[in-house]
Amino acid sequence: MRKHEIVNQFSRVFGDGSTLQVKQKYIEPKTLAVICKSYIQSKLPKQFLNAAFASFRYPSEYQGWVSSSPFGTECKVDGTRLPQYWYTKPKLIHSDSDSRYLLDFLDPEHLLTNMRTKVCTIGINKAGIKREAWIQVAKYGKQNGSNLSLALVEHLLDKQNVAFAIKTFSEEFEIAMKNAGYHTEANFCGLIRNWYRAQDEPGLSCYERHLYEQSLRQWLLEDVRFEIFPPPGRYVKDIPIVLYEGLLIHIDRRSQLYAFTNGAYNARSIGTFDIENLFGAFQDWDAKGTGVLRADEVPEAMLTACDLYNTRLNEARGFYMHTSASRVYPVPPMTKHVDILTTETYTLPTEDNIRRLGKIIMRDHVFDQPERKHANPKRKKGTISSLGEPSKGIKSVREERYKLNESKILPHVRAGINLEDLKM
Secondary structure (H helix, E strand, O other): OOHHHHHHHHHHHHOOOOOOOOOOOOOOOOOHHHHHHHHHHHHOOHHHHHHHHHHHHHHHHHHHHHHOOOOOOOOEEOOOOOOOOOOOOOEEEEOOOOEEEEOOOOOHHHHHHHHHHHHHHOOEHHHOEOHHHHHHHHHOHHHHOOOOOOHHHHOOOOOOOHHHHHHHOOHHHHHHHHHHOOHHHHHHHHHHHHHHHHHHOOOOOHHHHHHHHHHHHHHHHOOOOOOOOOOOOOEEOOEEHHHHHHHHHHHHHHHHHHHHOOOOOOHHHOOOHHHHHHHHHHHHOOOOOOOOOOHHHHHHHHHHHHHHHHHHHOOOOOOOOOOOOOOOOOOOOOOOOOOOOOOOOOOOOOOOOOOOOOEEOOOOOHHHOHHHOOOOOOOOOOOOOOOOOOOOOOOOHHHHHHOOOHHHOOHHHHOOOOHHHHHO
């Protein structure tokens, strides 16, 4: 019996017979959708719900991403069926006058040295690439012909040294790995070496470069599914995501760039080396010779550097100018004039003129022609000094022992703080 009913009984027996009227609450039944939602949220973890919702949204979001790119899924390199699909699209940058696409990517040298660091530290275990393969082959470098010092693998001397990275994935090292039974690691060495050859070696045709890049791309995307959620986090295929995406974006950008350069460009010229040379030129007019300028010196140095490089690159400057320490292309030109192999008119895709590129046409640049190839190219050896030779990078006795270096002074000594007084 409810409380108001008990009160009404007492009122009839002992009181004036008045009764209490209680408002009845009418509960509106929940809809089936609300009941299902409440049940699912109470029974299933949030991670599962997020993955299910992402899987539901993925097809429409992917189609929207594809439709906003000038390179559709049907766009392939002319004469090939590659790539199967694009991993990245160029960014559309808006300005007051017009809009242009920005093709951004990382330098191949940085990617190469980072991959060397990865395989020589912990390897790529999920792909079957073990660090021990490099260690075991490097231990007997003189006997097996790889000529790779163990110090370059175990201690990773000079992690940003490109010559050491090239030596780590060299053809001699690949052969030594195969002879030692490390076939997976040897194949990976070939993929990385050929990919970097496509970025730096002269005399390779544009299609050879493309196939070398696509071989590494297929290895990176093998057994990786992006439509399954949750997606990979810090590592993809046991490779840091910055390095993994850096390689894929770089490979796609190299193919996409042909559509923006009339079908040909110098493979070695793409990167940040021009900017590094520009800022390196600051050392020429820095009084201290260090290239480190004061804040008030930067505008004048930038103006001088830009004027100097504009003059160097101007073929119609009207006077001779020594532009490099050694001439790469002799005078007269080393190659004869070659007519353009295609008459197709290329239009830069813009916001007002976005068109679906049905195919990407490639043709050889002067850098890609066989005449540009050297029989014995000059390369840094990528080796360390032998026991009887002077060690590279050693400092003189005066510089090491007697030259002023305030960084060796402890911070509390420089600040004049006596630690003995603080203990009391």
